[in-house]
Amino acid sequence: MPYYLYILASGRRGTLYIGVTNDLVRRVYEHRTDAIAGFTKKHCIHRLVYYEVHDDISETIAREKRIKRWARAWKVELIEKQNEDWHDLWPTLGAWGR
Numbered sequence: 001m002p003y004y005l006y007i008l009a010s011g012r013r014g015t016l017y018i019g020v021t022n023d024l025v026r027r028v029y030e031h032r033t034d035a036i037a038g039f040t041k042k043h044c045i046h047r048l049v050y051y052e053v054h055d056d057i058s059e060t061i062a063r064e065k066r067i068k069r070w071a072r073a074w075k076v077e078l079i080e081k082q083n084e085d086w087h088d089l090w091p092t093l094g095a096w097g098r
Contacts, residue, residue: 003060005067007050007079010043012086016075017045020064024051025093032090048089050079 004024008017008031017040021027028048034041054060067075079086 003054003057005052005054005060005064006048007067007075008040008045009047009049009079009086010045011047013076014047015043015045016072017043018064018068018075020057020060022057028090028093047086048093049083049086051089 001022004021004027006019006021006024006028008019008028009015017031019027030036031040032046039045052060052063054063067078070078083089
C-alpha cells in the first residue's frame with residue numbers, strides 16, 4: 001500500500017501544511033472542501049503543491065517529522081525543485097480515479 005507525504009499551501013509561497021495519508025485524493029479533497037475543522041480550514045490552505053510516495057508508513061511519518069523541523073526556506077526549496085511556480089497539483093490527481 002502506498003503512503004503519501006504531502007504539502008499544501010494557501011498560495012504561492014503562502015502558509016504551508018505538511019501531512020501524511022494513505023489516500024491522497026480523499027485527503028486533499030477533505031482539505032479543499034474544509035470538511036474537517038482545523039489549521040487548513042482556518043488558514044484557507046487548499047493548494048496541493050508537493051507530494052512524495054513511500055512504501056512504508058514508518059518511513060513516511062519519519063520524513064514528515066524531519067521536514068516539519070526544517071527551516072521554511074528549505075521547505076520552499078523542496079517544493080520549487082519539482083513545482084517552481086507552485087501550481088496546484090490537484091487536477092493531476094484526477095487521472096488516478098477513485
